[in-house]
Amino acid sequence: MIATGGIDTNGVLFNRTSGQILSTLAGHSKKITSVKFVPGSEVIVTGSSDKTVRVWQETEDGNYDCRHVMRDHTAEVQAVTVHATQKYFVTASMDNTWCFYDLSTGSCLTQVGEASTEDGFTAASFHPDGLILGTGTTGAIVKIWDVKSQSNVAKFDGHVGSVTAMSFSENGYFLATAAMDGVKLWDLRKLRNFRSFAPYDPNTSTNSVEFDLSGSYLAIAGSDTRVYQVANVKLEWNLIKTFPDLSGTGKVTCVKFGADAKYMAVGSMDRNLRIFGLPGDDDPEEPISPHHV
Numbered sequence: 189m190i191a192t193g194g195i196d197t198n199g200v201l202f203n204r205t206s207g208q209i210l211s212t213l214a215g216h217s218k219k220i221t222s223v224k225f226v227p228g229s230e231v232i233v234t235g236s237s238d239k240t241v242r243v244w245q246e247t248e249d250g251n252y253d254c255r256h257v258m259r260d261h262t263a264e265v266q267a268v269t270v271h272a273t274q275k276y277f278v279t280a281s282m283d284n285t286w287c288f289y290d291l292s293t294g295s296c297l298t299q300v301g302e303a304s305t306e307d308g309f310t311a312a313s314f315h316p317d318g319l320i321l322g323t324g325t326t327g328a329i330v331k332i333w334d335v336k337s338q339s340n341v342a343k344f345d346g347h348v349g350s351v352t353a354m355s356f357s358e359n360g361y362f363l364a365t366a367a368m369d370g371v372k373l374w375d376l377r378k379l380r381n382f383r384s385f386a387p388y389d390p391n392t393s394t395n396s397v398e399f400d401l402s403g404s405y406l407a408i409a410g411s412d413t414r415v416y417q418v419a420n421v422k423l424e425w426n427l428i429k430t431f432p433d434l435s436g437t438g439k440v441t442c443v444k445f446g447a448d449a450k451y452m453a454v455g456s457m458d459r460n461l462r463i464f465g466l467p468g469d470d471d472p473e474e475p476i477s478p479h480h481v
Contacts, residue, residue: 190453191232192461193220199234199244201252204446204453204463211251213244222268224277226291231255233277233291235265241279241287243294256294260287266310272318280323282308288335300338310350315376316360324351330365330374342379346372353396353442357403362421364406366397371408382422387414396442400449409440413454413464431464 189210190202199213199220218237225232230246239261244252263283270277276297280286285301286309311324320341321333328349332342349368356363363374370386371394388394388410396409406416406425413431418424433440435458442455451465 190461190463191223191225192455193223193234193236194459195219196459197236197238199223199232201232202461204451211246213242213252213254215242215254215257216240218264221264221266224268224270226270226274226277228274231291233268233270235268235279237264239263239265239281239283241265241268241289243291258287258289258294258296260296260299261285263308266308267312267323269312269314269321271314272316278312278314278321280309280312282310282326284308286312286321286323286333288338298338300333302340311352311354311365313354313356315356316358322354322356322363322365324354324365324367326350328367330354330363332376344372344374344379344381346381349393352393353398355397355399357399358401359403362399362403364397364399366394366408368393370394371397371406383425385416385425392438395440398443398445400445401447402449405445405449407443407445407452409443409454411438411440413440413443413452415452434462435460 190204193199197216201210216236216238220234220236222235232244234242241258242254243256245255247253261281261283263281265279265281267280277289285299287296288298307325307327309323313322321335323331328347330344331340334341347367351367353366365372372381373383375382392411394410398407408414412433415429416425417428435456437457439457444453454462
């Protein structure tokens with residue numbers, strides 16, 4: 189199953205192999221900016237430009253009902269990330285705060301902001317161990333937070349433009365971040381940037397970046413989708429495949445790896461979701477019809 193969020197304010201759940209719509213999540217009043225499954229449950233969390241966050245629970249008939257609506261933010265919610273325990277989640281907003289929520293009750297346990305800056309949050313991701321949180325801002329800054337103390341324990345600069353996406357490696361040693369100038373890889377033990385990718389021209393933003401679960405592959409999406417394979421984390425990342433943007437819009441909006449990196453789900457501005465897979469595996473590179481309007 190694959191979940192998507194659209195500018196049409198809806199979330200849509202698809203069967204990956206058939207492309208059939210399984211459920212439509214209707215309730216937001218502006219575009220959905222982030223959609224996350226809660227692993228091991230029938231729960232989905234969505235964030236929206238309408239400043240709200242919604243928690244959806246699967247019902248007996250296979251549809252999803254909205255269980256909670258959170259209205260703690262005062263500006264667009266740009267990112268949602270689920271904690272490793274699957275009991276909590278964080279939302280990050282353009283109002284320069286992030287909120288830590290209890291999933292079962294929908295209660296905001298703490299809301300963290302910084303008075304020293306007016307930069308809004310544009311990306312967020314939990315570290316695999318759940319102890320730290322990464323955020324990106326409109327001011328091109330990547331911040332690392334201690335979740336328990338809610339304190340900012342590290343700050344990375346060097347990007348150009350808003351940070352659009354971030355992904356921790358599964359072993360927890362590295363963080364990939366994307367912005368207008370491409371992708372940077374950060375060593376979380378030495379707190380430094382050790383590799384940068386600039387796949388596109390200066391006017392083309394990198395919109396998505398994703399480690400696969402094994403940490404062997406890194407996908408980067410902007411005007412196309414590129415997959416790199418690591419030979420040596422610090423020294424050698426080989427570009428093994430470039431998938432052209434088949435939408436004709438010149439803008440890929442997101443990329444996610446499937447199980448064991450056997451396929452990738454790629455969203456773009458033509459409202460299509462495309463699945464790229466291994467040859468002979470479930471008809472690779474077949475677009476799922478545009479169900480967002």
